[in-house]
Amino acid sequence: MTQKTPMRMQDKIILRVVSKALIPPILLFALYVQFHGDFGPGGGFQAGVIFAAGLVLFGVIFGLDAVQEVFPPIWVEILTAVGVLLYGGVGVVSIMLGGEFLNYDVLHLPGPMHGQHLGIFLVELGVGITVASAMTAIFYFFAGRATKR
Amino acid sequence: MEAPTPHEVEVVHRTLTDHLPILQVIIPLLAAPLCVLLRERALVRGMAIGVAWTCLAISVTLLQHVMEHGVISYAVGGWDAPFGIEYRIDLLNAYILVVVSAIAAVVFPFGRGGEGLALNPARVHLFYAALLLCLCGLLGMAATGDAFNIFVFLEISSLASYSLIALGRGRRALRAAYSYLVMGTIGGTFFLIGIGLLYQTTGTLNIVDLHDRLQPVIGSRTVVVAFAFLVVGLGIKLALFPLHQWLPNAYTHAPAKISAFLAATATKVGFYVLLRVLFTIFGATFVFTTLRLHNLLLPMSLAAMFVGSLAAIAQTDIKRLLAYSSIAQIGYMTLGVSMGNVDGLAGGIVHLFNHAMMKGGLFLVVACVVLRTGSAKIDDMAGLGRKMPLTMAAFVVGGLSLIGVPATVGFVSKWYLVKGALERGWEPVALLILLSSLLAVIYVWRVLEVIYFRERPEGAKEVGEVDATMLIPTWILIGAAVFFGLRAELTSQVALDTARMLLGTGL
Amino acid sequence: MSDHGHGPPSVAPEKVKVIVGFLFFICAVAVLGELLPSFHPHEHAGLEFVNTFGFHAWYGFLSCVLLVLAAAQMRKLVMRDEDYYDRD
């Protein structure tokens, strides 16, 4: 939100106001899609994309620096990795508990049903994190090239 | 498809060995994000090497297991085939897994850190992450028994390789990566369309299941169209002439170490998937009797052999020369397939293994040269025979193998190919195989002539031998090319068994 | 001896005369050898003429004369320069 950014979109009041109003619901919707994904339509991939879309919108309107202040590139990189690790980690844990890779049955806290629930939840979360941060990373990369020029 | 209910928790005690098929794939998959998190160069490099060697150990164990006990099936998530994703290891892909992980195990340690890659030191961890993802994709393609899963891993490996190629010097590397991306995407899409059509027809994605369900409808238009999309899509991936256009630039402009890794593995796995599609999904009868694929594949293979070799002769850049030579060598492999008999197919399969070793070794030699002289121009290699004797000796041996001199692996594969051609009654083809070997003599000799018989030009950069971290991997691959040339029965037996398996039951 | 050749005779002509004289002497003795009491010619059917008196003597003499004269004539037919085959 600094004035120094060369981008001028933030100067346009409609864009600024509308996007400010829209970004929170977008992020919230992303979380809904994420956490509802194991029961209804949706899932980590869609959620990640939606979440990233919110960030991209923010970046487009308020500039790269602003969005990178919110979501620093180093975190983007780390979270990309963390998401994959979360996904894979669930598989590895299920192996360690005596099942096949990604066999959630064995994650039975109270029972297999809950195991399935927990497993899919964590896996989808991993996917969501990775997709969101990867998308953001791509945006950062291209936007960064544009700024440099 | 009605979804089956997940089965009740049954406490089956599995040992770590049972998980090897999946561990093979997820170890590099998880190591890649770890690389990103760790960031420390030495640590990342050490981990990548460790992962590669672990994968090699796993794949060798798998191969042994398959040879002794037969096919291994692993149900991911506990969902049995054909509903869940199945990892299915038989003789053929156990063999491919060994090739890929062995090449990785040798190539990853090559050179110190990012040396020779001209990488921004801050990006080295990303380089290794991409490399590991590429390995993961390649191993995944080989290990999985699910057609859609193949596509996923194909994309993982492809995306990783685009970024790896883009790491090469200059803008041309970017352009090469870009055109590879376009072509690769076309290939991937074709492959996906093919799978989609098959899924539409049969309702299954499991390869073995696909085979069974396809039999009643095998002659239908949908199946033929699916076949065409799959083969052309894969043709692009494995750089079959004239779908090879991405390859020369990609191999030329990628960092030499990456060229070595990709040349030795990527097209090989593509070839493996082609075999799977042709023989396991569609079956030899459909491919050779109904469609008579050889009518198209044979001329394409021969064209690949000759165009590749002739173009290799005319190149001025050593990496480009090797890239065109690769196109010719891929021609040999598909030629073996087009023969449709045990000897020919075994020749193609054994050439897959052999070419991985010799071309990997040769590209490593080039990596050494580029690192020392800073150029990949053939003319700039003048007089290197005296300056880098060990490296250049490796080039000589690799080159001889490329020609197919007895006591090298190149001879073994050509032997089976010629045998297969004669058995098929294709005497002219046998002759052409020998003739194209002569072309290989020319392009190898061209380089040797420069290396050994030309003086190093006045005022040229003073160069010396490379260090052990590069020499040892190079000579392991080149040495393997000789070792397996002398002990040909080690590889050819597996190839013959595999060929019999593919042609016999299709499984 | 004949006068072809290059240097002087390597054996003095008088000595040659003695040697030749001796040769003629033992030639005569050899023919007379057929008169020895122990001379029992081997009889072979069809080869009786071999046992006529002095057969080997005149046969040997004539053989050599004919051989040499024939060979001398043959020279006209077969003799070429020393480098005959080396020329192209």
Place this chain on the structure above:
Amino acid sequence: MIEQIPPGLILIVGGLLLPLMPKEVRKVLLVVLPAAGLAHMIQLPTDHVLAYSVFDYDLTMVKVDKLSRIFGIIFHIAAFLTAIYTLHEDDPVQQVAGLTYSGGAIAAVFAGDLITLFVFWEATAITSVFLIWASRTERSYKTGMRYLVMQVGSGVLLLAGAIVYFQQTGSVDIEPWTDLGHHQMRGMFAFDSFGEASLAQLLIFFAFGIKAAFPLLHNWLQDAYPEATVGGTVWLSAFTTKLAIYALCRMYAGSDVLIPIGATMTAFPIFYAVIENDLRKVLAYSLNNQLGYMVVGVGIGTELAINGTASHAFAHILYKGLLFMGMGAVLYRAGTVKGSELGGLWRQMPYTTVFTSVGAAAISAFPLFSGFVSKSMILTAAANEQHIITFCILLFASAGVFHHSGIKIPYFAFFAHDSGKKVKEAPLNMLIAMGIAAALCIGIGIWYQPLYDLLPFDMNALHWVPYDTAHVVTQLQLLLYSAAAFVFLQKMGWYPPELKSTNVDVEWVYRKGLKDVALATGRALDVGYTTFRDELFGVAWGIVERIKRWHSPGGPLGEPWPIGAAAIAAAIMLILFLALGWL
């Protein structure tokens, strides 16, 4: 254990190891190896057999009987004497070639089957050619090539014959002789006329015929022997042709066709010998003539004739070797053996003169010299079997032999007109070798019984006495009147002078005739070809250029296509693959 070593192997292996030794050791081994080989061979029992198998075939490496034994012994002696003779020279090439060559010949003599025989037959060809090449002149190189072609050709014929024979009979064993009664011997392959010969018999017959220098197949001998080194000719003179005589004896004994062939061989070379200027070539013609006697002996095939052949070969190797040694010594000292350039050397080389004269007397079959006790057997055998014309030809040739070998060689080299050359006596080792050979020539002529004991058939049963008055007197008449004829012709000035010349022989056919024809044909073809080539090359170059351009960087196949074109290629390929399903 020691019986497991085939005869000849000591010489071959030892010979091959020779280059690894220092000079002095080489020289010692050169002499010791033949002696050791002889000692080893002698102790092998007469019926010794050494079999081996290659793949599934049972072959016989060694088969010892009295015939192979006598040839084995004389080959060893010849190798021993030649080794001494060549000691003054230090040329590892000749030493190795000489030893392996003699070893190969010995091994061939003991071969029990045609395949083994073939192997060593070719071995003698390949090793012996180095003795010619060792002269290291352009001329000797060409001669060697011609020699090699003939010798290897002989081997190829032998192999072809062996293969045909194997197909017919399923065996390649060399069978023992058969006795047809009347003491007539038949070799395994014997036939009486070409009409009744099988293909295998014919092939092998010509294989042997080449090495035995049959008329029209003989010219390699006169071509090659004078071109070899001083020592090389001595090596060559002993083995190749006598190996062929042995083989004929073993396989074609009693073949009537051999009698006219042999008779021709005795007669025609002596005409050439009379007019030849190169004295080593004279000896080569004379060698050819001597082989004729043996071939006649083989053809007659009676026990007496076979014994005569074997003993004549034995004696012949010694005196012919001695004569070649003498001429070799002259060549070594005087630098030439052209009759036209020599003369009067007897003062400077007295020992050589004496030894050569002994050899000349032996070849002429003077009583008390070795030729007499062996050659008369063959003549008698011919007379016994009523081969009247043959007998007369042999008699004529005997007179002729004395003429060219007995008189011409010593006369033109050592006597005649003084050439003015100032030379030294031959080196000591040459003199020793010549001395031993000369002693053997005389020794055998006087104490012939040890030689007779070695012969294949019992001499006592044949009632053969070499020295009776009739034999001695008639032989002396023949020789002395030949000498008289020589004196007579010289006096009359009819004796053809020694002239620098080349006398054309059968070799003209391939060295000149065929060459000229080939050259003419070549020239004609060349004109047509040049025109054709220029046209063809124009077109071919165009194609090559186009291929090159297409595959070079920048050409459509030497450079990746733009992405669009590549994508279109993919689309076209897709269509083609789709077409597969419709066609």
